[in-house]
């Protein structure tokens with residue numbers, strides 16, 4: 001009956017958003033008087049997986065078969081289905097990402113479970129089971145009741161506040177999870193993977209420095225990259241910037257790009273069109289740097305500087321370096 | 325080649341969102357509806373593939389009659405016929421089950437839709453449909469090429485891109501730059517009027533999830549302006565006041 005949490009691994013480490021999912025799952029488990037079990041698929045050391053205990057999980061099921069080494073949402077959803085069935089789990093938690101949504105969807109179809117993606121807070125459980133989710137690309141929220149027996153929740157970054165300093169729980173027990181394999185999940189041949197390995201991913205990042213058309217061109221990105229590196233931030237951009245190939249498509253943030261929810265979003269030379277705002281309005285704190293005092297982005301910002309990005313950015317970088 | 329393209333009927337990206345009936349319904353007053361932007365990419369690519377392969381393209385919408393203008397637009401862009409499942413979809417599982425039901429009756433080679441709807445933003449319907457049909461699903465797909473029954477797909481993964489080949493049938497969630505949005509021409513608009521739009525009733529299902537109440541985000545406080553010459557002080561404020569550094 002345990003709450004089951006699907007975590008994502010990155011080079012053998014549990015992703016930060018997955019640690020949040022564990023904390024979230026553990027909190028739901030204590031609300032419902034059960035325990036939290038983690039499912040980790042892929043290669044990882046026991047010492048890393050035991051960390052799940054610090055975030056409140058009592059047990060980790062580790063599916064580490066060779067054929068699961070390459071990320072495969074179809075196969076992973078099957079393993080999740082098998083784990084949920086074995087554990088008798090009625091509540092399943094994943095963090096929102098391309099993989100999380102795909103695994104959640106396919107597992108939900110087999111478990112005949114209601115699935116809600118984009119959950120922003122802990123559920124309210126008082127007879128009924130209700131969650132709050134982000135809708136209309138961040139323009140509103142919906143309180144949604146999940147009525148099915150098995151419930152699948154895909155949570156957004158910052159759906160729960162994890163106080164790293166207060167992390168205490170003991171190490172989780174790690175068990176090997178032996179799963180069966182469906183051949184139909186292995187039809188596809190992956191022929192190429194392009195991944196910027198050193199790059200911080202936008203959905204994971206706590207700080208994002210993002211540039212718009214006001215950055216003038218691909219050759220002018222260095223001051224922005226310098227600030228990002230001084231802050232340990234990921235970099236993003238507006239749609240025209242990726243359309244113009246100044247930056248790669250996967251950095252494109254907004255309605256038709258990635259939705260981000262960092263603690264700090266610094267927008268440089270971005271006007272703040274509604275379609276861009278749609279991707280960033282989950283941010284805790286927004287800083288806007290724009291030479292036009294009338295730029296609509298200032299209305300959505302917490303801090304603003306009116307000025308030329310190429311003058312402001314170096315000053316910020318210098319001050320950020322002085323912090324360390 | 326039999327292609328199914330599933331479209332949503334959603335408020336335009338610039339729509340101002342508000343609610344009525346005690347915050348239980350969207351205030352549709354003054355809201356313009358469009359084919360979901362991601363679905364529009366799926367439709368555009370579907371039409372291109374139909375034209376290349378000489379196949380057929382059916383457009384499917386789960387929703388009420390107020391979507392008919394958007395369905396006609398899809399027909400004008402190049403779909404051959406349309407099916408509307410007459411229901412007010414509030415839940416991903418429900419919507420997926422309707423799509424899967426239609427798909428089982430017609431065995432499509434390719435089922436395309438947007439990576440997510442822009443009203444509920446769930447991004448789970450393609451995965452649900454895929455599993456319900458026992459067919460692979462991929463999303464977000466940025467490139468789709470067909471060679472007979474083999475598809476080559478490029479899709480976005482966390483911080484990068486993956487290319488794979490896989491055999492049909494498939495369910496795909498699409499996004500740009502899979503194709504350029506298409507604008508219907510006059511001839512398309514004329515012929516769309518007489519293309520078949522079949523309205524069918526939904527299959528019954530236990531209710532999985534139901535939205536109860538909608539809320540708007542708390543209004544943003546005023547933006548604190550920092551003089552350009554004093555830019556460095558921003559970093560201090562972010563650390564001591566906003567506490568985000």
Ligand SMILES: Cc1cc2nc3c(=O)[nH]c(=O)nc-3n(C[C@H](O)[C@H](O)[C@H](O)COP(=O)(O)OP(=O)(O)OC[C@H]3O[C@@H](n4cnc5c(N)ncnc54)[C@H](O)[C@@H]3O)c2cc1C
Pocket residue numbers: 211212213214215237238239240241252253254255256257268269270271272273274275276279289290291292295307308309310337361
């Ligand atoms: C259906 C649809 C979906 C869309 N989806 C997205 C999306 O997902 N993401 C997205 O970003 N956009 C999206 N758009 C596009 C969106 O409407 C805007 O066109 C886009 O966000 C503008 O990008 P920008 O702010 O970089 O450029 P601009 O609007 O051109 O703004 C550039 C800004 O830079 C400022 N500037 C110029 N020079 C300097 C300088 N030296 N120093 C400081 N500031 C300077 C200017 O004052 C201006 O405010 C979408 C549009 C549609 C119709």
